[in-house]
Amino acid sequence: MVVGMTLSTFLQQLINGLSLGSLYALIAIGYTMVYGILKLINFAHGDIFMMAAYFAYFGISVFFLPWYVTFIITILLTMLLGAGIERMAYRPLREAPKTSLLISAIGVSFLLENLATYLFSGKPQAFPEFPVMTTPIFVGGLSIQPVSIVIPIVAFFLMTVLLFIINKTKVGMAMRAVSVDYDTAKLMGIKIDNVISSTFAIGSGLAAVGALLWCMKYPSVLPLMGVVPGLKCFIAAVIGGIGNVKGAVLGGLILGFSEVLMVAFFPSLTGYRDAVAFIILIIILLFLPNGILGKKQVEKV
Amino acid sequence: MKKSLSLLLCLALVATMTAGCSGSSTSSDNSDVIKVGVFEPLTGANASGGELELEGVQLANQLHPEVLGKKVELVVADNKSDKAEATTAAARLIEKDKVCAILGSWGSSLSMAAGDIVKSNKIPAIALSATNPQVTLGNDYYFRVCFLDPFQGTVMANYAYKTLGAKKVAIVQEVSNDYSVGLAKFFTDAFTKLSGDASAIVSTGNYNTGDQDFNGILTNIKATNPDVIFAPGNYTESALLIKQARALGITCPIIGGDTWETNEFITVGGADVEGAVMSTFFDDTNPPTEAGKTFVAEYKKLYPDRQNVPAVTALGYDGYMMLMDAIERAGSADPQAIRDALATTTNFEGATGVITINANGDAEKNSAIVKVVKDGKFTYLDTVTITQ
Numbered sequence: 233m234v235v236g237m238t239l240s241t242f243l244q245q246l247i248n249g250l251s252l253g254s255l256y257a258l259i260a261i262g263y264t265m266v267y268g269i270l271k272l273i274n275f276a277h278g279d280i281f282m283m284a285a286y287f288a289y290f291g292i293s294v295f296f297l298p299w300y301v302t303f304i305i306t307i308l309l310t311m312l313l314g315a316g317i318e319r320m321a322y323r324p325l326r327e328a329p330k331t332s333l334l335i336s337a338i339g340v341s342f343l344l345e346n347l348a349t350y351l352f353s354g355k356p357q358a359f360p361e362f363p364v365m366t367t368p369i370f371v372g373g374l375s376i377q378p379v380s381i382v383i384p385i386v387a388f389f390l391m392t393v394l395l396f397i398i399n400k401t402k403v404g405m406a407m408r409a410v411s412v413d414y415d416t417a418k419l420m421g422i423k424i425d426n427v428i429s430s431t432f433a434i435g436s437g438l439a440a441v442g443a444l445l446w447c448m449k450y451p452s453v454l455p456l457m458g459v460v461p462g463l464k465c466f467i468a469a470v471i472g473g474i475g476n477v478k479g480a481v482l483g484g485l486i487l488g489f490s491e492v493l494m495v496a497f498f499p500s501l502t503g504y505r506d507a508v509a510f511i512i513l514i515i516i517l518l519f520l521p522n523g524i525l526g527k528k529q530v531e532k533v
Numbered sequence: 534m535k536k537s538l539s540l541l542l543c544l545a546l547v548a549t550m551t552a553g554c555s556g557s558s559t560s561s562d563n564s565d566v567i568k569v570g571v572f573e574p575l576t577g578a579n580a581s582g583g584e585l586e587l588e589g590v591q592l593a594n595q596l597h598p599e600v601l602g603k604k605v606e607l608v609v610a611d612n613k614s615d616k617a618e619a620t621t622a623a624a625r626l627i628e629k630d631k632v633c634a635i636l637g638s639w640g641s642s643l644s645m646a647a648g649d650i651v652k653s654n655k656i657p658a659i660a661l662s663a664t665n666p667q668v669t670l671g672n673d674y675y676f677r678v679c680f681l682d683p684f685q686g687t688v689m690a691n692y693a694y695k696t697l698g699a700k701k702v703a704i705v706q707e708v709s710n711d712y713s714v715g716l717a718k719f720f721t722d723a724f725t726k727l728s729g730d731a732s733a734i735v736s737t738g739n740y741n742t743g744d745q746d747f748n749g750i751l752t753n754i755k756a757t758n759p760d761v762i763f764a765p766g767n768y769t770e771s772a773l774l775i776k777q778a779r780a781l782g783i784t785c786p787i788i789g790g791d792t793w794e795t796n797e798f799i800t801v802g803g804a805d806v807e808g809a810v811m812s813t814f815f816d817d818t819n820p821p822t823e824a825g826k827t828f829v830a831e832y833k834k835l836y837p838d839r840q841n842v843p844a845v846t847a848l849g850y851d852g853y854m855m856l857m858d859a860i861e862r863a864g865s866a867d868p869q870a871i872r873d874a875l876a877t878t879t880n881f882e883g884a885t886g887v888i889t890i891n892a893n894g895d896a897e898k899n900s901a902i903v904k905v906v907k908d909g910k911f912t913y914l915d916t917v918t919i920t921q
Contacts, residue, residue: 241756244781248748354576354614355584356769358800368780375782450745451776452769452801456577460743495738495749502750503708503739 237496240373245496246489251380251449253488254387258442259465260472260480261394262314262435268411268475269431271330275337276317278462279344280436284310284443285359285453286352292360299362307440314436315429323425341462348455359451366448379448386445390438391481398477403430411475460506467513473526482524487512566606567866569856570626572637572647572658577614578742578767581795582639582845586661589849590636592828592835597853600860608632614742616646623647627654633866634658636852639845640792641665641712648672657872659856661848662791662814665715669894676875676890678851678883679791679814680898682712686719688812688901688917689763689788694727696915697786699760701735705750705774707766708739716765716790735759740774742767747774751781765790772802779805786810794844799909809906815885816902816913817842824854828884840910844885844902851883 259281266274287309291302321336365379398404406427409417418424446461447453464487472483487509495502516523571590573583587609594607608630612619619638626632627650635651635658638644644663651658651674660668660677664685669675693699702724707713717737725733735757738750751774754762762778764771764787775787786808793811802809818841820826828850832842858881859874860866878890888896900918904911 238756241752244752244755245749248746248752252746252748349576354580356581356797356801358797358803361803366780368782370782375780377780446745450773451803452745452773452797454578454769456743457745492749496753499736499738499750499753503741505744505749506741 238373242496244374245492247374247376247380249489249492250485251383251488252492253485254384255442255446255449255484256461256465256468256488257387257481257484258383258390258438258445259461260468260484261391261477262439263466263469264472264474264477264480265431265435267469269407269428270322270333272322272333272337273466273474274432274435275334275462275466276321276340276344277435277439278458278460278465279341279348280310280314280317280458281439281443281446281461282348282453282455282458283313283344284436284440285447285457286348286357287440288444288447289357289359289453293357299360303444306444307437310440310443311433311437314432314439318429318432323428345455345459352455354455356452356454359447359453361451362448377449379445383445383449386441387481387484390441391477394434394438394477397434403427407431464506464509467509470513470523471516473523476523476525479523479525486524564603566604567600567860568606568608568630568632569853570623570630570632570635570637571607571609572612572619572623572626572635572643573609573639574614574643575609575611578769579614579640579643581768581797582662582792583611583614583637585795585843585845586637586639586849588836589661589846589851590853592831592846593850593853593857595835596831597857600857601864601866603866605857612638612643612647614640614643616642619643619646620650623650623658627651627656632656633868634856634860634871636849636856637661638663640710641668641715642710644668644675645711648675651675655872656868657859657875659852659875661852662845663712664791665711667711667715673876673894674872676855676878676894676896678855678885678888678896679848680901681895682716682790683719684899684919685790685812685901686716686721687723687919688903689790690720690723690727691917691919692810692812692903692915693761693763693788694724697761697788699786700728700730700733701757701759701761702733703736703738703754703757703759703762704734705738705740705747705754705762705764705766707742707770709741710766712790712792713766717763720763720765740766740770742770744770745773747777748781751778751783754778755781755783759785761785762787763789766792768793768795768798769801772798772806775802775809776805791844794904794911796843799906799911802906806906807909810914811904812901812917813844813904813911814902815842815844815847816904816916817847818913820884821886822882822884824882825884825886847884851885851888854883855881855888 262277287306291297321340325333368375368377406422468483468487469480472479573587575583610622610626612622641663644660652672658675662679664682704717706717788810791813794813817829863870863874881888903915905914
């Protein structure tokens with residue numbers, strides 16, 4: 233297979249990897265932000281992503297809202313959901329051991345999955361089509377869906393905006409202060425609760441953007457659709473160095489490219505593609521326990 | 534020698550069974566309801582298929598709510614499209630709900646997961662649309678009303694080779710699904726035999742249930758330039774796969790198996806699944822029996838706004854009716870008596886055809902329906918009969 237691969241096939245695979253990796257990156261940022269502030273792996277993040285997909289599905293296919301209105305509502309609702317989850321499930325446990333928080337996160341994850349199954353049925357819903365984004369353009373032997381190019385552009389744009397927020401704004405400064413030293417930040421008069429709420433809101437907003445782009449590319453909406461992407465993006469965040477935004481993007485891209493390239497070079501192993509994510513995770517943790525760009529000690533889960 | 538030995542074994546088995554079951558069977562005889570378990574995926578990846586089968590069972594139950602003068606009560610258990618949950622769900626039906634027989638499940642893997650449970654508890658089960666041979670093989674308590682994958686694989690290989698004139702085929706299979714892997718293998722065997730070309734299968738790609746990105750596999754396949762892609766698998770994954778294949782500029786026909794015939798295959802796949810061809814069990818525009826005509830009429834009365842009658846719903850109906858027939862012939866709701874009556878089912882007129890249960894517990898069926906997606910509907914294309 234490797235011998236027979238032409239340049240155009242290889243380039244096609246690179247495009248596949250770039251768009252998949254950028255989607256992972258968008259979702260991984262949410263994990264990494266929450267971890268940076270609260271030292272919490274927010275296991276409900278994948279399910280927040282799933283809820284965003286349902287919000288968008290209902291907006292367009294059930295309430296017949298224009299797509300741009302739906303997208304704005306989806307992002308806002310998801311941000312509210314993320315901040316709401318923090319208020320209900322994590323804030324009461326602020327002083328409790330970290331393990332309690334983690335278990336609470338897993339509980340929220342199950343709650344959202346089962347709630348979605350109960351409310352929206354276990355059957356897949358078809359996400360509306362966006363022909364502008366999905367009609368492929370053929371260049372040479374390559375087929376490129378506009379969405380595959382839009383995804384990395386949006387991902388890098390949002391990463392830049394986020395880095396600007398974190399490094400240049402007051403909220404960002406407060407976030408960095410909280411992540412360095414929680415108690416001292418509190419003593420300095422930083423409104424911890426507001427900072428944490430905005431962190432959850434931003435992380436969830438990015439998950440919503442990820443969900444919108446994901447559904448344009450893979451147009452089916454299911455209650456359990458967030459489980460595997462959630463797990464993989466968590467891995468991506470760890471690979472890049474959890475707590476580091478650039479690391480999350482890097483980790484997402486590494487994961488996306490390795491999955492697709494494994495399929496390209498070892499076609500007989502394609503069934504093990506999910507295992508690749510875990511193998512990479514183990515290798516990275518063995519040699520770089522803090523991830524590629526991470527600085528702080530990673531707490532064991 | 535061998536025959537007498539198996540007879541002896543059977544006798545020993547029956548002896549232990551009657552000894553072990555006498556307590557429970559008297560209690561179920563005394564109650565005024567007969568409990569039948571329905572074991573289906575109602576959530577998760579296979580939910581749409583499970584729901585269609587359940588509708589068939591429920592329709593049959595509405596039309597024939599009584600047997601032996603007792604009310605038949607359906608106890609529905611959700612196996613959540615998960616093999617581990619499937620064993621739990623089957624065990625719960627048997628131990629907690631004390632059902633006398635089980636119908637289901639959609640999905641061979643899920644039925645196989647429950648195989649040992651029904652066997653060790655000696656409760657008869659009828660697989661409705663589970664086509665993998667392993668479901669009934671070596672299990673005296675699992676029966677089925679549909680055809681098997683060696684047959685279905687041959688039907689689709691014939692279609693690809695003779696009707697489509699394919700010489701090179703690429704296969705994409707759902708590796709975590711016994712149905713898909715089995716069907717892909719039987720198709721491969723049949724196609725290489727038909728074409729006489731050992732390298733007729735130019736590429737095989739694997740994916741897992743729940744996967745959404747198939748671009749990597751499809752890019753490989755595109756490079757091998759096949760005449761046909763055979764992609765048996767779950768409906769959502771298959772619809773996404775076909776969409777992505779078309780987006781990559783793959784124009785060859787894409788064909789699959791019976792699991793595609795769900796509404797979600799068309800709603801998720803949209804315009805891209807137009808022309809997708811699959812083998813299935815039943816054609817509602819031309820039912821093969823009087824029972825089939827009755828079933829279609831009743832179905833349309835119940836669901837007047839549905840476009841067509843799914844084949845697996847017809848099988849759900851057949852499974853229930855065949856079970857009622859067996860209970861009537863057995864004259865009791867004792868699981869062992871039902872099992873023995875099921876095993877001797879001969880020329881039972883079902884909606885999907887006349888059913889005779891063979892020594893393996895399988896329905897002997899030798900014809901399949903080939904359907905194509907046309908204008909967003911599953912449309913009859915051909916009936917294929919193969920005598921082996």
